[in-house]
Each structure stands twice: as C-alpha cells, then as structure tokens.
Amino acid sequence: MSIKYLALIFIFIFFISCDSTFEKENHPFIQMLNSADLDIESRFVLFIPQNGCPSCIKKTYSFILDHTDNKDVSYVFTHYSTKKAIKIYLNSMEVADEGNFYFLKKSLGDKYDLSMMYPTLLETTSSGRVKTVLMNSDDYSDWQSLENSL
Amino acid sequence: MIIKSISRLLIWSLVFFVFDKADAQSLNDVGIGRILSLKLDAETAFPGYFGSNFYYANDKKALVYYNQISSSLKYFDPSSGITLGETKLQTMGPNSVGQEPYYSHYHTKDSIFVFARFGKLALTLVNGKGDKIGEFDFGSESDFSKVPYPRMSNAFGGMEVVGSKIYMGLQVAHNLYNNTKAPVIIIDMKTGEYKYLNRPIPYADVNFKRLPKSGQFEFFEARLMVDRTDGSLVLTYPVPGNIFKISEGIVKKIDLESKELVGSFNFLKSDNSTYTTRDTDYTKMIMTNPRNLGFLYDSYKNVYYVIRKVKGDPKSYDKMINGLGKFYYKYLYEVYDNGFNLLDSKIISAEHLVPNKGIVVSPEGLWVLKPQGDDENIMKLALLNFNFVKN
Numbered sequence: 146m147s148i149k150y151l152a153l154i155f156i157f158i159f160f161i162s163c164d165s166t167f168e169k170e171n172h173p174f175i176q177m178l179n180s181a182d183l184d185i186e187s188r189f190v191l192f193i194p195q196n197g198c199p200s201c202i203k204k205t206y207s208f209i210l211d212h213t214d215n216k217d218v219s220y221v222f223t224h225y226s227t228k229k230a231i232k233i234y235l236n237s238m239e240v241a242d243e244g245n246f247y248f249l250k251k252s253l254g255d256k257y258d259l260s261m262m263y264p265t266l267l268e269t270t271s272s273g274r275v276k277t278v279l280m281n282s283d284d285y286s287d288w289q290s291l292e293n294s295l
Numbered sequence: 296m297i298i299k300s301i302s303r304l305l306i307w308s309l310v311f312f313v314f315d316k317a318d319a320q321s322l323n324d325v326g327i328g329r330i331l332s333l334k335l336d337a338e339t340a341f342p343g344y345f346g347s348n349f350y351y352a353n354d355k356k357a358l359v360y361y362n363q364i365s366s367s368l369k370y371f372d373p374s375s376g377i378t379l380g381e382t383k384l385q386t387m388g389p390n391s392v393g394q395e396p397y398y399s400h401y402h403t404k405d406s407i408f409v410f411a412r413f414g415k416l417a418l419t420l421v422n423g424k425g426d427k428i429g430e431f432d433f434g435s436e437s438d439f440s441k442v443p444y445p446r447m448s449n450a451f452g453g454m455e456v457v458g459s460k461i462y463m464g465l466q467v468a469h470n471l472y473n474n475t476k477a478p479v480i481i482i483d484m485k486t487g488e489y490k491y492l493n494r495p496i497p498y499a500d501v502n503f504k505r506l507p508k509s510g511q512f513e514f515f516e517a518r519l520m521v522d523r524t525d526g527s528l529v530l531t532y533p534v535p536g537n538i539f540k541i542s543e544g545i546v547k548k549i550d551l552e553s554k555e556l557v558g559s560f561n562f563l564k565s566d567n568s569t570y571t572t573r574d575t576d577y578t579k580m581i582m583t584n585p586r587n588l589g590f591l592y593d594s595y596k597n598v599y600y601v602i603r604k605v606k607g608d609p610k611s612y613d614k615m616i617n618g619l620g621k622f623y624y625k626y627l628y629e630v631y632d633n634g635f636n637l638l639d640s641k642i643i644s645a646e647h648l649v650p651n652k653g654i655v656v657s658p659e660g661l662w663v664l665k666p667q668g669d670d671e672n673i674m675k676l677a678l679l680n681f682n683f684v685k686n
C-alpha cells in the first residue's frame with residue numbers, strides 16, 4: 146500500500162478519534178444515570194453540584210427559574226448534603242417540580258468522575274450522539290450557548 | 296408450627312438487640328456520649344458543604360443554629376431538641392443585613408452579628424426580632440491590598456466578641472503578594488474604628504505555589520479564639536504547624552504536644568503548573584492532607600478544644616476512587632488547659648462526626664454535628680466524652 150493511502154487512512158482515523166461525542170449507550174454519564182435508574186429523555190441534562198462554586202450554583206438556579214417550563218432540559222442535583230435543602234430553596238423561588246428534577250447520589254457522581262465543582266451539561270444531538278460541556282467559562286458564554294439552543 | 300415461629304422471632308429479636316447494643320457501644324468506645332436530636336421544621340435543613348454556625352445561648356439556655364437557607368437563627372431546647380423560636384434576618388429594606396447572609400454570631404439575645412456574602416463590607420448588628428440596631432463597616436480601606444476579599448471563615452472561629460472588641464477571622468489571600476498582614480480584623484465597637492492585625496502573616500515562609508488550592512480554598516481559612524482569662528488571641532491557619540498565640544502584640548508560635556498524630560503535610564512540587572483540580576494525584580493530596588480546623592474556648596471548664604484533620608490513608612482513597620471501599624476523614628479532637636498542657640484526645644472518623652459542618656461548646660462540653668441520617672427532619676449533635684483532669 147502506498148504511503149499516500151496510508152497517510153489518508155491515518156488522517157481519517159485521526160479525525161474520527163477527535164470526535165468528543167459518544168453513542169448514547171456508551172456515554173459514561175448515561176451509564177451513570179442508568180445505574181441510578183434515572184431514565185431521562187430530555188435533550189439537555191444539567192448536572193448541578195450543590196457543593197461547588199457558589200456563583201455557579203447561583204447561576205444555575207437563576208437558569209432554572211427562567212426555564213422551569215422547558216421540557217427540553219432536565220436537572221440532576223448532585224453532591225448535596227440533603228434533598229430537603231434543595232426543595233426548600235426551590236420552593237422559596239416558587240419553582241414547581243415539573244417532573245424534570247432528579248437527585249443523584251454523591252457516590253455515583255464520584256464513581257463516574259462527575260465534576261463536583263461546576264455544572265455539567267449533557268446534550269443529545271440530533272444524530273443521537275451525546276456530548277458534555279463543563280459549564281465553567283469565565284464570561285458565561287457556555288450558558289449563553291445553552292440559552293440560544295433552547 | 297407456632298412454637299417454631301415464636302422461636303424464630305425470639306432469635307431474630309436477640310440478634311437485632313445484640314447488634315443494636317454493639318452499635319451503641321462502638322459510639323461510646325470512640326468517645327461519643329450523649330446524642331441530641333434536633334427536630335427541624337419545614338424550612339430548616341442540615342448545613343451545606345461549608346457548614347454553618349452553632350452557639351450556646353447562655354441567656355436563653357438554648358442551642359442556636361444558623362439556618363442559611365431561610366436566613367434565620369433557630370433556637371432549640373438542649374434537652375429535648377424541640378424548636379423554641381427563631382430570629383429571622385432581613386435581606387432587603389431598612390433592616391437588611393445584606394444579600395446571602397452566611398455567618399451569624401450570637402452574642403446575646405439582642406446582639407446578633409451577621410455577615411453577608413454580598414451587599415456590604417460590614418457587620419450588621421440585629422436584635423432578637425431581626426431589627427437592625429447597628430452596623431460596623433470595615434470596607435473603607437477596601438483596596439484589597441491586604442486580603443482579596445474580606446470573607447469570614449466558615450462554620451466556627453470566624454468571629455469572637457469580647458468586651459467592646461470584635462475579632463474577625465478571614466480567609467488568607469491565596470497568593471503571597473496580598474498577604475501583608477494577618478487575615479484578622481479587630482473592630483472597636485465604641486469608636487467604630489477597625490484595623491488589621493499586623494502579624495503573623497500567613498504562611499510567610501511557604502512558596503504559595505506549593506499549597507494545594509482546592510476548589511474550596513480549604514487551606515486558606517484562618518480561625519481564631521479569644522482566651523477570656525488573659526485576653527490573648529489564638530490564631531490557626533489550616534496548614535499544620537501554624538498555630539499562634541498573640542498577646543499584647545507579641546506573637547508566639549504554639550507547638551501542640553500531639554503533632555505526630557496528625558501526620559506530615561504534602562506540598563505540591565515546586566513546578567506544579569501541570570496540576571489541575573481534576574488531576575487524581577492533586578485531589579488525593581487535598582483529600583488526604585492533614586489540616587488544622589481551629590480552636591474553641593470552653594469558658595465553663597476553662598479549657599481549649601482543638602480540632603484537626605488527620606492525614607488520610609492514600610490506599611483507602613485509591614480504593615474509594617475505584618469503587619472498592621469507603622474513605623472517611625478522621626479528626627483529632629484534643630482538650631488542653633490554658634497552659635497548652637494536653638488533657639485528653641480522641642481520633643474519630645467522619646463516619647460518626649463532621650466538625651467542619653458544625654461544632655459548639657455548651658455547659659456540658661463540646662458537641663459535634665453527626666452526618667445527616669435518613670430522616671432529613673432530624674439533625675443530631677454528639678457530646679464528646681473527655682477527661683478534663685491531667686494525668
């Protein structure tokens with residue numbers, strides 16, 4: 146086989162391996178949700194660590210308040226001390242549970258290396274592949290991008 | 296058939312009785328005595344990651360818990376654990392304490408100091424009804440040249456009030472250049488004037504790049520305690536070996552008797568630019584490194600309590616990461632007389648007690664918060680059994 150063809154094959158493999166999306170069943174966070182018997186069909190799943198960066202948590206709750214009726218987003222609370230504290234806080238914001246709030250045990254989050262500092266966004270694309278975004282940009286462009294997608 | 300069923304029931308009852316008693320014995324064996332269950336109302340919850348403030352209100356004979364989620368102080372009967380009342384803080388309007396108040400200091404029933412995350416660089420003084428009765432500003436020198444943002448340390452040791460003076464323990468700036476003074480502000484309530492403590496400058500002999508930062512800056516919270524018998528200030532920085540007694544401007548470093556029990560501190564390599572907070576070796580270092588939490592003064596017994604996190608086992612941590620076991624912090628609890636002579640000590644796993652979430656001194660002694668159980672409407676405090684007589 147000529148060097149030219151080998152180079153083309155190499156480049157092809159390179160670009161395929163650069164794809165940061167997964168088939169849904171192969172994505173570790175989907176496997177994590179399955180382990181917890183959480184069957185979430187939303188296009189976007191936002192993992193919200195309660196013990197993380199305070200401004201990030203504040204931003205997340207602000208986002209929930211603005212999009213509570215949007216069925217394209219589900220919220221999974223992680224790394225929390227108590228579910229009660231989260232429910233009290235959501236009640237104080239007059240956010241009703243529309244069936245898209247979930248809780249994930251810390252041990253599972255740690256096992257799958259879910260960030261305990263920043264929210265993580267899981268997006269299922271139109272092709273059925275799943276990708277993740279760590280929501281930690283300094284200029285909140287990641288949040289803006291999510292807003293634009295909704 | 297019936298006899299067989301009854302026999303089986305009796306055997307299983309005996310089995311459960313034995314295991315229940317064994318569990319109770321294990322708590323006693325590790326040095327835990329009375330357990331107090333606080334009954335939480337619908338808006339009160341266990342503290343979050345950074346913990347919250349607990350006090351003993353001598354004038355009310357009540358335990359006080361600052362419930363951050365409702366911005367209110369809750370009062371509990373120290374015998375039964377039932378809620379006796381509350382002081383609700385205001386975050387808006389003329390009685391505002393600022394936005395997101397996270398530190399409250401109960402001094403007396405009508406003198407409660409509050410510090411908020413946003414809104415003002417000041418302590419607000421409220422009475423038992425939550426009405427604002429005073430304010431102590433410390434923001435007029437806010438060029439942030441001394442600390443990046445004057446922010447009180449969490450859970451305990453962030454504030455003491457003695458006579459007309461307020462002492463505030465703040466976070467250490469996480470770079471060398473901002474630490475030109477100690478992260479302690481002293482406010483004179485009579486004049487309203489405030490000043491930073493000049494010394495000891497935190498970690499003055501350490502290359503700050505070698506300190507693991509962690510997401511929550513756990514190596515940067517200074518905690519203080521005032522010994523009421525001589526007016527001296529005991530200041531603790533989290534990295535072991537950094538405990539100081541300050542009296543009339545003289546700073547003395549304190550070496551505690553039991554330092555070997557805590558273990559050695561691992562610093563980052565000097566070329567640590569490759570470390571990230573998601574690096575397993577980095578997180579292992581943070582999780583297993585020992586650190587000082589702080590001192591508490593017991594005016595009833597005239598002793599000091601010191602709480603420190605013991606060096607963790609890296610192998611246990613590796614097992615936990617790989618899903619093969621559990622990893623719990625262990626804390627060393629010590630009691631000293633005011634000559635720093637050790638009277639007693641205990642090492643207790645975070646499986647039983649979480650001092651970083653809540654800790655309080657009452658006439659009975661030192662109480663430490665237990666981890667949240669299954670019932671989220673109950674929060675438990677455990678009294679430690681110490682021997683207060685020097686052998």
